Amino acid sequence: MNRIEEIQKIVEERIEKEIISLEERSPNHLYAPIAYALRNGGKRFRPRLFLMAMEMFSSITPEGIDAALGMEVFHNFTLLHDDIMDDADLRRGKDTVHKKYDENTAILSGDAMMICAYQYFHKLSPEVQAKVVPVFTQTALEVCEGQQYDMDFEQQDDVEVAAYLEMIRLKTAVLLAASLKIGALVAGASDKDADLIYDFGIQVGVSFQIQDDILDVYGNPKTFGKEIGGDIVANKKTYLLLQTLKDVSTEDKQSLLEWISKETFNREEKVNAVRAIYDHVDIRTKAEKLQQDYFDRALASLDQISVSSDKKEPLRNVALSLFKRDV
């Protein structure tokens, strides 16, 4: 087992222990849905980044593992409440909490889940708590802001590319970045290094989201996991759509807006037509360039951190593996 796998195992075991403990807490109707949401897990990316950041600056401690768990619990809380707001039936192939239980349960258990997230920081020393809890709070609030902008944009005709990039920074990148930063601070990193690893996380996070936008249109159907063109079908205001609307000829813009306003259409026809318009402005190249810019800035921030190069290798590899997804 290599170190990445060992860290994954540490995270999984701590989460499993927590799920069992949550299942035993009273009132069961409050805590069982939290355990259910936490069990339906995903890649546990945030706590893994947290512990990798710890190892970059010193080593993993039990208090650090608890705090890493706090980031994962918070992340899963956001998914739980987002699923109510989106009226989503499924999350990673299983019933969402409000479908399995009911909406009131999902609201209240979500609330308790967010409060629980704070409990995992309470074992840290007073000095470290006073440093990292405000970072966590600020980040949690920014994630809500990102979700609000995302909902606002659905109702808005004139979304700027810059506003979109700010939205994905808030909705996706800040929690990844804060996981790295808090991990670094818990491990005793300087404020400067903590800010650098935070910046690394922001740039990687935004780069990752832009890549997601690209893959939705130009991905390999065999490896993408979802059906290609989902964003196009849903008129999702991605970087590709917003930048194309800015760069496109009058004629193509007319056609693009017509496709967006159509209530009924042939799925394949719409995806092909929109992709053809995207190609006219060479949006793929532009998006890949933008993604590369973010990625380069990520590595530049990583380079500046004041630890030896070999200590940075694991995080550099994670960033590379995210960057090299199958396009």
Add this chain to the structure above:
Amino acid sequence: MNRIEEIQKIVEERIEKEIISLEERSPNHLYAPIAYALRNGGKRFRPRLFLMAMEMFSSITPEGIDAALGMEVFHNFTLLHDDIMDDADLRRGKDTVHKKYDENTAILSGDAMMICAYQYFHKLSPEVQAKVVPVFTQTALEVCEGQQYDMDFEQQDDVEVAAYLEMIRLKTAVLLAASLKIGALVAGASDKDADLIYDFGIQVGVSFQIQDDILDVYGNPKTFGKEIGGDIVANKKTYLLLQTLKDVSTEDKQSLLEWISKETFNREEKVNAVRAIYDHVDIRTKAEKLQQDYFDRALASLDQISVSSDKKEPLRNVALSLFKRDV
């Protein structure tokens, strides 16, 4: 202006400043509902208790006022999400947040409001933060537990009196008690005194809720504010109902259960019939005795706090004024 009124003014001014600041924050769709919920204010009881506790042990500071505001913001967050769960249209005579805006807004703004509550503790020193933030977190979680028990009891036939008292402790008393305790700790009280003032708050809070149950049935219609008998009409499982179900004769129990199961009835007839059954077991005397027991324990805890008697006078007066509501 006496000191009680001065403290009220300090609280109101700080809240007003915060509301204006929230109204200016972006995204407006996230923060305006928080400002709206906070403006629709009530008695600001929790921050007032907080500052009174501070004055018992030293004096009020700007950081303390901020933390007191955190308790009020959290309290109003719980009302906001409770109103969604209860599908309530009005709160203190105004539209609830999910009626004025929509349900998704109420969920997300509520989430942000809860997270905001934590921000008001961040100006405290690291040592004080490490003491009081875990108290706040624990309390916030207990309030959720209380709300869950309350919802559970609605579906449950066999609620024990002890379980009901524990529910109102969690749902109502712990936040009052924590406001006092955190105020005391911020002002430098010893752990022992902080626990005593917490206990005072718990006993006063439960006593207050039992009195509320009594007033609903035996209150003065001219001064009660609500229509008498609301709990009876709604079959609310109050202390009076639960204890009566235990103590009543077989015949009266039959009659009581029949009134509870009736779908249509004359309001006045039901209230009078149930009150008559209550009177058969002398439930008013039992409830007043229980309320008095909690109140006596509250004063006993207050007495033990290691400050001079005159410092305790304001809180003793608050407790007395709550206790002597018009029955």
